[in-house]
Amino acid sequence: DGGITQSPKYLFRKEGQNVTLSCEQNLNHDAMYWYRQDPGQGLRLIYYSQIVNDFQKGDIAEGYSVSREKKESFPLTVTSAQKNPTAFYLCATQSPFYSTDTQYFGPGTRLTVL
């Protein structure tokens, strides 16, 4: 949403392959988040990061990994350990971190594992 890019929009992978989803932001926001959304469902938090080189597990971190080497970037890797990876993945930012400010979402990546 204005300043947050996720690529690709659609991604197809074979079962057993790791795949990395990109999330880039130019909003200069400190906090970044990854959510998973299944059809007809709400948003579930996978990982989040407060600052560079620091990140925390969310509610459903198993089978996923992240890195935060730059403030602008927060890539998510879906590993082969994730049992049901097919879903809509949303990246979001929030600034400042220790506040109740709103979250801004990227356009999302739809991952389908064949």
Next chain:
Amino acid sequence: GQQVMQIPQYQHVQEGEDFTTYCNSSTTLSNIQWYKQRPGGHPVFLIQLVKSGEVKKQKRLTFQFGEAKKNSSLHITATQTTDVGTYFCAGPKAGTASKLTFGTGTRLQVTL
């Protein structure tokens, strides 16, 4: 753990009818936020309510925050086809202002 439920899960109305979705949290919230997600799109922030009993309006949309700060509602007057989408409420996870718990969502379908 903290749970945020919304009812109904789905509602289908004819254009011009009113619509209301209700959000209920298992814990007291410091604030409640509402987001709209169009079909195929991503959630977009609509509004934030902070005070007990607060009411805010955005054109045909009226948002309320309950007195106990555990529930909220979104009412749309005279729906239009542009209102189609899923409406989510969200509140800070208990003990932290940095993470949000999203409600289960209410999907609104509007037909002519």
